[in-house]
Amino acid sequence: MEARLLLEDGTLFTGRSFGSDGESIGEVVFNTGMTGYQEVISDPSYCGQIVTMTYPLIGNYGMSRDDFEAVRPYIHGFVVREHEEVPSNWRAEYSLGNLLQEYGIVGISGVDTRMLTRILRRHGTMKAIITTSTDSYEDLMERLRGGDIATNQVATVSTKQVFNVPGDGPRVALIDYGSKSGILRDLKKRGCDVVVVPHDTTADQIRRLKPDGIMLSNGPGDPKDVAPAIDTVRELVQEFPLFGICLGHQLFALACGANTEKLKFGHRGGNHPVKELESGRCYITSQNHGYTVTEESIPDCLEITHINNNDKTIEGLRHKTLPAFSVQYHPEASPGPYDSGYLFDRFVDMMIRVKEERSVTPKQTIIAKEAAERAAAAGAEGKGELSYAQK
Template identity: 60%
Template sequence: MKRQLILEDGTVFIGNGFGSEVDKMGEVVFNTGMTGYQEIISDPSYCGQIVTLTYPLVGNYGINRDDFESIHPAISGFIVKEATDFPSNWRSEWTLDEYFKMRNIPAISGVDTRKLTRIIRKYGTLKGAICGIEQNVEDVLNKLRGNSLPTNQVEQVSTKSAYPSPGRGYRVVLVDFGMKHGILRELNKRDCDVIVVPHNTSATEILQLRPDGIMLSNGPGDPKDVPEAVEMIKGILGKVPMFGICLGHQLFALACGADTSKMKFGHRGSNHPVKEMKTGKVAITSQNHGYTVEEASLIGSPLEITHIALNDGTIEGLKHKEVPAFTVQYHPESSPGPEDANNLFDQFLNMIKSEKQEGVSACQNVQI
């Protein structure tokens, strides 16, 4: 089944369609990870995007029931050089083709993904469409150039109602902007009593849950499209320890008076080196983001840079100078990717513990 990938600059790739035969448009991005395609496919941060994998052979270990990062994948399409028809792994339950058919996701193989990646790196992310070979290219280009990208991705992927993931440790309210299940797994692993809440939950509603800590999750799109979350963060800062990841990091920066901007082609992959400013230690991290915090906007803000990306010098971590709150742009839950930064979850819990101990000490020193 021949299909075509059409980019808004007029470039056309002809390949072999698999998965769903539906036509889809979206922002075309690339991921440099060599493994972890199942987690990439099911990462809510790819909502509305057509994902290109630079690694040439994809699908060799199939799709299994355990490695999903969300129940309902939100990607618009998938592009690979070669897709395996007969995966070999004891956990495999579906091929990529079978899974994409079930989930109504169009995919295309036989594409020169190196050429496609070079185009994106040179010109930046582009809108594109996976469609039938019979579709007129000019008609598709007119649609691509005439339609703007959606701005409600967070609303699409966030939970619609709060739910608990019980534990006997510290209570953490996890704000779901498009949460990867890996974040929830890491908190559960540490026996946290987690309550997951929708993206538009107010500061008052969150504080009524009596949390020991607040986790701001990852998610898709432009952080400036979620102004209600910025106001929520402003209402909580200084009252409860806070830890933000990816989109949560960007929203935290906006709440503290900094600014964000769209990157040329973003960071997407599991091999990005990040340097911790305090120690000079370098960690290899998993990343998936198309926006960054502007360094110049931190002047006069209460924020301090804690981590930077070694590839391009962009900000990868922040902490508040006056209240217990820190964030990172990368993914310490490492799904997929290296586990170099997994200890950040322990740092978050240690921050909570320290704040509670200070609170107890303050109460003990009160004179009656």
């Protein structure tokens, strides 16, 4: 069956349908990964988007539930150059086409994805309609112009109820804005007691969980569309160690007074170079975002820790006085390299250190404060610096 992809600039692609029959409108984006299409399709951050894979052959190793990053996919369409109908992989449970059909997702193959990617790079991401209908070009364009892209993606993909994944380590409140399973896996690998909460959970409700730290997950869409979350993060960062990933990074920045803007065509793939400014080391990272924190808006309370080596956009932030940091990329990978897994270790160490500092008795705190004041008076600058808890 024929399928068509129509961009809002009028460009029409015709190809073969695979997956489900039907039609949907979404933002068309491209991912440069050579592998990992299972994790891409099941990443909740792609909610509402029509995903184009730049690698020419997709579906050759089939689909396995063990490799999913969410319970179900939320993409609005899938675009490939060539689709393999008969996968070759002993782990495969079914084909890519079977998965798309199961969840009512339209796929189109036979598209010149190089041409499509060049259009998106030149003009930026744009709205598109993907369909198996035989309606005229004019009718499709009318529906595309009249259709809106939803702004409630986070509410769509977030968990609807609180649940706990027990562990013997620090307790982490993971706020689910569309969290990938990889974040939970990495926290569990380090023994954390994880409580996953919905995106609209209030600061008071989180306080009652008595967490040792807060994890802000990845998620889809514009961070400014989840304004209540910004207020919640603004409260929590004053009280708990905090680590933000992707959308969580943007929400952390907004809560501290920074601003965000939309990128021309975003960063999506598993091979993006990021420089850690402190060490000068370059990490290869997995990324999936369409927005960035603007450098000129960074407030005095934040410092930049990582930058993108390709376009110099901000990839990491750290609070100067509070135990809080964030990264724009995905240290949990899946798909992508595991270069940045050390950030989870850093978060766990930070929670343990802050908890130990806050367990100091009032008498010890007074003694430490008096010692600090004496050192400062004696001109011993830096030796009397107070800990986070003592401040």
